[in-house]
Amino acid sequence: MVQALERSLTFDEFLESYPDDENLYELMNGAVVPVKPTGPHGRVSAFVLRKLIVEVEKEDLPFFIPQTCYVKPQSDKAGYLPDLVVLDERTIDEDPRWQKESTISKGTSAQLVIEITSSNWRDDYERKLPDYEEMGIAEYWIIDYLALGASRHIGSPKQPLITVYQLLDGEYQFMQFRGTEPVRSQVFPNLSLSVDDILAALQPRPK
Known part of the structure; x- marks a missing residue:
């Protein structure tokens, strides 16, 4: 498909x-781009997913986290496949693309979108943001556990971090968390x- x-x-x-080849793809500026997460990337996603599910159940929040969900921005030439999307049960049925396409096109459908950098x-920083x-x-998180982003995004010297963007008056304001600093989230306070915690989850467990 990508070549044809x-x-x-x-x-x-x-x-x-x-x-129908069991692979994942995104649409970037009209071009089909394969999504090929690495093993560590998948472990980070699984770890964060478990943490979020515990919060949803513990706090009895009206949210759910689908296995797959496309996000279609206003551009008709794009469609993103985030690593994690927290959807709102109260508003999701108002999204015209959800039922048949597992796609959201309205900002109110999602409480939180998470991208894990590779x-x-x-x-993640310059197109999806x-x-x-x-x-x-x-709310939008970029989990840059390998400190791959440019210094203009993550500072210098580079180090692993989570950047949390929160919408205020239609614009994102951001906070950055490093080391043991706990993430501050409006969605999951x-x-x-x-x-x-994320880096520790990547370490092999003792036998």
Whole structure:
């Protein structure tokens, strides 16, 4: 699919031509891009997912976390597949794309979107960030556990961090958390999670 489709696609065309090959893809500026998470990337995602599920159940929050969810920004040439999306049970049925496409197109459908950086870190910081802001998604995290982002995004010297963007008057304001600093989230105010927790989860357990 990636080699055969050289012309720029709309999001609807992207969904219609999506291959049945068990691989994952995103649409970036009309181009189909394969998503190939590494093993450590998958472990980070699984660890954070477990933490969030515990909070949802403990606090009895009206949220759920789908296995797969596309986010379609206002551009008709893009469709993103975040690492984690926390959807709102109270508003999701108002999203016209959810029932048939497992896709959200309204900012009110999601409480939180999380991207975990990899070699395509520029997409997380420079492409998806403004699109999620424009959609009105209330909270967006970038988990940069390998400190891959440019210094203009994560500071210098580079070190692993979580950047939390929260919508205020239509614009994202951000906070950055390193080391043992607990993430401060409006969506999960009682969550206990730090960068060191994530890094520790990547260490092999003693036999």
